[in-house]
Amino acid sequence: MRALLKSAAAALTGLALAGAAAASDWTPPGPIKLMIAFAAGGGADTQARLIAEDLEAKLGWSFIPEQVTGKGGMNLAMAIKDMPNDGSVIGMVVTETLGYNMAAAEAGVTPADYTPIVTTAGFQMGVVAQSAKGWTSFADVVAAAKDGAELRFGTMSPKLTDLAYLLGKAQGVEFNIVQVRGGRAVMNGVNAGDMDLGFMAGIQTKGVAAGELVNLASALSVPLNQTPEAPTLADLGVDFNADGYFLFIGPAGMPEDARDALAAAIAEAVSTEGMKSNGVIAKAFGGPAVIMGDELSALVAGDYEAAGALLQAASE
Amino acid sequence: MGVLDYIWLGILAVFQGPEIFSVAGFGISVTLVMILSGFLMGILVGATPGLAGPMAMAISLPILISIFGFTPDALLPVMGFLIGVMKGATVGGAVPAILFNTPGTPDAYMTTLDGHPMAKAGQARKALKIAHVSSASGDTFSDVVLILCAPFLAVLVEAYLDLPEKTALLILSLAFIASVIGGSVGKGLISMGLGLFVAYVGTGEDFYPRLSLGTQTLAQGFPVATAILGVLILGEVFKALEDLWWDRRAARPPAELVQSGDQRLHWADIRRIAPYIGRSAVIGTAIGALPGIGSTLAATLGYASGARVHARTRPGERPFGQGAPEGIAATEAANSSVSGANLIPVLSLGIPGNAAAVFLILAAESIGGFNPGPSVFKFTADAVNPELVVAFGLFTAMMLANLLNWTIGGVFMRVAGVMIRIPKHILLPVVLLLTLTAIYVQEARMSAMWFAVGFGVLGYGMRRLGISPLPFVIAFILGGKLEDTARQAFAATGGDVWFLFTSPVAAVFIALAVAVVVLSLRRPLEAKA
Numbered sequence: 001m002r003a004l005l006k007s008a009a010a011a012l013t014g015l016a017l018a019g020a021a022a023a024s025d026w027t028p029p030g031p032i033k034l035m036i037a038f039a040a041g042g043g044a045d046t047q048a049r050l051i052a053e054d055l056e057a058k059l060g061w062s063f064i065p066e067q068v069t070g071k072g073g074m075n076l077a078m079a080i081k082d083m084p085n086d087g088s089v090i091g092m093v094v095t096e097t098l099g100y101n102m103a104a105a106e107a108g109v110t111p112a113d114y115t116p117i118v119t120t121a122g123f124q125m126g127v128v129a130q131s132a133k134g135w136t137s138f139a140d141v142v143a144a145a146k147d148g149a150e151l152r153f154g155t156m157s158p159k160l161t162d163l164a165y166l167l168g169k170a171q172g173v174e175f176n177i178v179q180v181r182g183g184r185a186v187m188n189g190v191n192a193g194d195m196d197l198g199f200m201a202g203i204q205t206k207g208v209a210a211g212e213l214v215n216l217a218s219a220l221s222v223p224l225n226q227t228p229e230a231p232t233l234a235d236l237g238v239d240f241n242a243d244g245y246f247l248f249i250g251p252a253g254m255p256e257d258a259r260d261a262l263a264a265a266i267a268e269a270v271s272t273e274g275m276k277s278n279g280v281i282a283k284a285f286g287g288p289a290v291i292m293g294d295e296l297s298a299l300v301a302g303d304y305e306a307a308g309a310l311l312q313a314a315s316e
Numbered sequence: 317m318g319v320l321d322y323i324w325l326g327i328l329a330v331f332q333g334p335e336i337f338s339v340a341g342f343g344i345s346v347t348l349v350m351i352l353s354g355f356l357m358g359i360l361v362g363a364t365p366g367l368a369g370p371m372a373m374a375i376s377l378p379i380l381i382s383i384f385g386f387t388p389d390a391l392l393p394v395m396g397f398l399i400g401v402m403k404g405a406t407v408g409g410a411v412p413a414i415l416f417n418t419p420g421t422p423d424a425y426m427t428t429l430d431g432h433p434m435a436k437a438g439q440a441r442k443a444l445k446i447a448h449v450s451s452a453s454g455d456t457f458s459d460v461v462l463i464l465c466a467p468f469l470a471v472l473v474e475a476y477l478d479l480p481e482k483t484a485l486l487i488l489s490l491a492f493i494a495s496v497i498g499g500s501v502g503k504g505l506i507s508m509g510l511g512l513f514v515a516y517v518g519t520g521e522d523f524y525p526r527l528s529l530g531t532q533t534l535a536q537g538f539p540v541a542t543a544i545l546g547v548l549i550l551g552e553v554f555k556a557l558e559d560l561w562w563d564r565r566a567a568r569p570p571a572e573l574v575q576s577g578d579q580r581l582h583w584a585d586i587r588r589i590a591p592y593i594g595r596s597a598v599i600g601t602a603i604g605a606l607p608g609i610g611s612t613l614a615a616t617l618g619y620a621s622g623a624r625v626h627a628r629t630r631p632g633e634r635p636f637g638q639g640a641p642e643g644i645a646a647t648e649a650a651n652s653s654v655s656g657a658n659l660i661p662v663l664s665l666g667i668p669g670n671a672a673a674v675f676l677i678l679a680a681e682s683i684g685g686f687n688p689g690p691s692v693f694k695f696t697a698d699a700v701n702p703e704l705v706v707a708f709g710l711f712t713a714m715m716l717a718n719l720l721n722w723t724i725g726g727v728f729m730r731v732a733g734v735m736i737r738i739p740k741h742i743l744l745p746v747v748l749l750l751t752l753t754a755i756y757v758q759e760a761r762m763s764a765m766w767f768a769v770g771f772g773v774l775g776y777g778m779r780r781l782g783i784s785p786l787p788f789v790i791a792f793i794l795g796g797k798l799e800d801t802a803r804q805a806f807a808a809t810g811g812d813v814w815f816l817f818t819s820p821v822a823a824v825f826i827a828l829a830v831a832v833v834v835l836s837l838r839r840p841l842e843a844k845a
Contacts, residue, residue, distance in 0.1 A: 040374075046682065066760055068536065071523050075535050105523030152808045158523075178479075178807045179521065181800065194479055194808070206687055 026261035028087055031062040035080055035091035037073040042182070043203070043284045044246065047120065048092045050277040054269040061265075072157055073097030074105050077249075081113055085251040087258030090117060095244045099303030100159040104311060115254035116300045118263035118292040119245035120270045120277075121285035123201035124226065125219040127167075130190055131212055133197075138171075138216045138231060141197060145173035152176045154186040154198025159307075162314035163219065163233065163242055164199070170237030187213075199242065202285050225286055240310045245289055247300075263292040319695060326708020330716070333392055350393040351713050354400020355720045359728055361401070362408025363735075365743075366549055366750035368420040369405025371541075371758065373398050373675040381682055388685035391706055395679050396713040402672040403717040406455060406652045407725045408732075410447035414644070415440060415736045417556070418549045418747055422789045423611040423651040425548060426619040430636060430643030437639055441579040441733035446589060446641045447648045448729040449581065452721045454597040454649035458656030459718060461601050463711045466660045466693065477606070479805035480815045484825035485606070486798045487816075489613050491829035494787045495836035496620045503783045505833075510774075511791025512798075514538055519796055521803065539759040542767040543792050547785045549751045550768060551775015553744050558776075560740055573736055589645035592622045596650035603650075604657030611654035612790050618650025619643065656714065663688050663707055 034052050038044035045067070052063035068076040073093035083089035098111045129135050135144070145151050145168075153168070153175035155161045161179050168175045178195055180186055183203045189195040190213070199219055207213035208226055215227035217235075219242040224230055233241050248266060250259070269275050270288040281288050291299060335343035361372040380397060384390035405420075413419040414431030427447065434443040477485065490512075494504035517527045518537030528534035596618030603614040622643065623636040636643040655672065662673045680686045685702070692703045755768050778785050809815040817823045 043681075064760070070518070070536050071525060074523050075525070075532075078535065079532055101523060107523065150810060158521075176808050176810045178804045180804060193475070194804075 026087070026257045028061050028258075030088055031064050032087070033083070033089045034063045034065045035068045035076050035089070036065055037069055037076040037091065037093045037097065038067075039069055039182070040067050042184070043280070044092070047246065047277060047280050047285070050280055051120070051266055051269050054275045054277050055265055058269070058275075059265060071105070072101040074101055074107060077102065077109060077114070078107060080249065080251055081109060083251050085115065085254045087250065087254060087262055090248055090250045090262060092120075092246060092248055095119070095247050095300065095303055096157060096159055098247070098249070098300050100162075100307040100310065101157075103304055103307035104158060111300050111304050113252045115250040115252055115259055116296045117248040117250055117254075117259055118266050119247050119289060119296065120266065121281045121287070122245045122289040123220075123242065124205065124224055124286045125199055125201045125242040125244070126204060126215040126224050126227065126230065127197060127217040127219060128187075128190065128200045128204045128208070128213050128215055129197040130193075131214050135197075135214065135216060138236060141216060142171045142173055145171075145175070149196075150176060151197065152178050152189075152195040154189045154195035155179050156181065156183055156186055156199060156201075159310065160199045160219075160242060162310055163238065163240060165314055166238045166240065167233065167236060201242075201244075205286070240306070240313070245291065246285075260293075267292060322695065322701075322704050323708050325700070325705045326710075327712045329392060329705055329709040330396070330712045334389055347392045347396045347709075347713065348716070350397040351400045351716050352720065354397035355404040355717055355724070356400075358401035358404020358406075359408040359725060360404075362405035362420060363411035363728075363732055364750065365412035365416050365418040365420065365747040366545070366754055368409065368754075369401055370421075370672055370675065371754055372401050372405065373672060375757065376401065377675055377679055377682075381679070384683075388683070388702070390683050391680070391686050392709045392713065394683060395676060395710060398672075398676055398679055399710065399713050400717050400720075402655055402676075403455065403714070403721055404725070406655055407448060407451045407721055407729070410451060410644070410648055411444065411729070411732045411735070414443045414447060415732070416743060416747065418552050420549075421612075422544055422548060422786065422793070423615040423654075424647075425612075425786050425789070426615045426647040426651075427644055429619070430638070430640050430647075433637075433639030434641065434644070435736060436573055438574055438576040439579065439639070440573065440575055440736045441730065442581060442585075443641070443644055444729045444733055445579075445581040445726075446585070446644050448726055449586065450589065450593045450596075450645040450648040451652040452718065452725060453593050454600055454651075454653035455655060455721060456718045457597040458601045458604060458653035459711070459714050460656075461605075462656040462659055462714075465605075466663055466707075476821065478819065479801055479808050480819055480822045481825065483798065483801045483805045484816050484822035484829075486794055486801060488825045488829040488832075490787075490791060490794060490798070492620075492832050493613070493616050493790050495833045497616060497784045497786050500782075501833060501836045503781075504787050507778065507783050507785065507787035508791040511788035512795045514543060514788075515792045515795025516799070520799070533763045538767055538771075538792075539755075539764055540793070541755045541758045542764050543771050544789050545751050545755055546768040546771025547775035547778070547788055549747065550772025551777075551779055551785060553748050553751075554772055554776040555779050556740060556744055560744070575733070575736065579733075585641065589642055592626075592642045592646040593649040595621060595625070596646045596648075597653040600650040600653030601657040604654035605660045611651045611658075612786075612793065614654045615647050615651035616786070616790070619647045622646030659710075663692055663710075 034048060036045055036048045049065055052065055055061050056063060068079050074097065076091045076093055077097055080089060080091045098114060102109060102111065127138065135141055153164045155164050155177060161177050164175055164177045180189060183201045186198040186200055187203050190198050197216065204213050204215065205226060208215055215224055215230045217230050218224040218232045220232060221234065221241045221243050223232060267290045269277050270281050271290060272278055278288065330347045331345055333345040333347045336346040336349050337344055357372060358369055361367045362369055380394045384394055409420050409424045410427050410431065413424040413427040414435050417428050417432040419425045419428055431443045431447065490508055494508040495501045497504055518525045518535050520526050525535040599618045599621065600614040603617065626636055626642055634640045658673050662677060677688055680688055686706045692707050694701055752765060752768060755764055775785050805815050812818060816826050
């Protein structure tokens, strides 16, 4: 519920700021190049493209979407770094890109090389298994592992792999951690029986509602909207979490009026009912979660610093 | 609700869907119109050198969704259209392969081996008809198997294939293709090795892009379209342009392919190719049912097994690779019979096996109301399971598309033979332009053009050196999957380095992979002795 209130509040801020943006007279100097760090056709890609469509319809701006995928968003980050910073080039990544991934990649860049613009939606990241396994709580998983079952834990990014390792460590068991590409691959693996449990970032919603999948734990700092009784990672003895958002960024030094106008326009699109992007976000990502301005800058900086601690903890 | 009720509801869903217009008081459902238009578009796209079905599906999907919206009513029209494209392109794909030696997809490559020699020998129309009959038969057979077996088969396959077995199966596929295609095991392995090498540029799980020479251009790896279309089509275009140039220099008129002789397909012909169609249809269907392997392997296996039987049983006749009608039949039946069976893992597990299946899953997900997966085939007795109705609606759409395939497809193939009269100096630049456009539509960056031309030069060189480009293409497609499953199998077995040998099924696959290479190496020696 807290998360819901938080996102609702954020959405309202977005709306308020959007009004302000309409008054501001910044317009893009030309077509905006929209780099997308997600595979074409997936939920995240659809979200990015629909946001562009909404803004084209509403404000008359024009967008040129382009896929720059791979390396957990780092390919996009490296590509956008030296692009013009006048608001004519933006990219959609996840907060993890500027956090854990950037810290782990050691590619010579930091979040200071980018302008964070706005977040659009969060992840409902859960630890999920097939209901057919018969597990109803995470304690059942631990009990099965202690009975000698070799359990395969599916993850979709190096950060989540570290979290799965720490989760096992905190509970005194060892998982065979299988890292795959994307949440859909984790869900396919769990459904096909190649994995026993895994992280899913909202894609499990339909399966859980249908009773085929079960949320055993929340990988967030707060409980999951769908299964509030499932314990969080903190409850299970892990000091880190998988809180994360879809994030629009630009190159460093973007003028404030450009950044704020872009942020407000995107925030309004994803928060307004009836907009196409709002529809897909409500359906696939549990509703909009808009963070911008100083709060966003602090969030991004904090994620990057916390990444070092997680890397350290996972290598112990 | 019994099984028959569900089948009936599915058929009704197609025929009694929202009406688009009415003829003499009978409403024509929009789904029917969409299947037909998809089919027509697919067959045209398939028959155009440089274009292929999956690309047409990729471009039309967003347009369709914005027309039909996100309601459950949109499911059957949109997916019917995509199924139409898929089926049409499967039949049409043989046209450029036979007439111009430029396959639009890797799975049509084997069709060029016998189809183009037949066209050059003046039998283009007959070759097209054989391709049509084989393709439509394989497709229909596969759909029947899908409809009968979908609920059980995929679950059964998944139960036996764990990650190590999947890795071993991929290694077996690569070993088989490298050693069987193109006559020389050495050349096949070189071609495959190059494909794997190119597939591993820029990919991988580390944050640092490997083999990128520090440039941002290579950090994302080579896009699939540039490598495949470059090697298969641009390579052929470059080679054909050079041939044309030599002909001009020698002041010879460019060879015009004179069409002559009996172009009709007789019952005797059909009886002759029927065993090849049957064998390939079974092979293609079996491969299609395996999650994530795809139609190129099926075409290759169908062709290779057909070639062996042909050499053994009919030694006096024209061998495969020199214009044998049986060669076209074996390939086309195999690659077409994948498409139906491929939907078995798609519908019951949600795992795609080829590019066309990926777009069907995308359509289902974008629209909503239908989630390919284990829940689809629950025959609920008390309440209607709407997903099952959609599944039977899709089956109906597939059978309708098959009907179109047999009727309109046949007419089209007869007419398409005319295209061979297009002079090469006009055709080749058009193919070049279409191919580059197709690549740019999928990869909107200039570097993709350079990659494509580079791969074209590679394909040209391979053709000049007698190296088959097919192992390259298949290795490129499967390379990423091989690395992923191998990494996952290693992790899933708790870091066991012997994961390929600990399970009996995987060990058998690996032993077969070694055997197929060794045996292929030995065969030429025996022939010499």
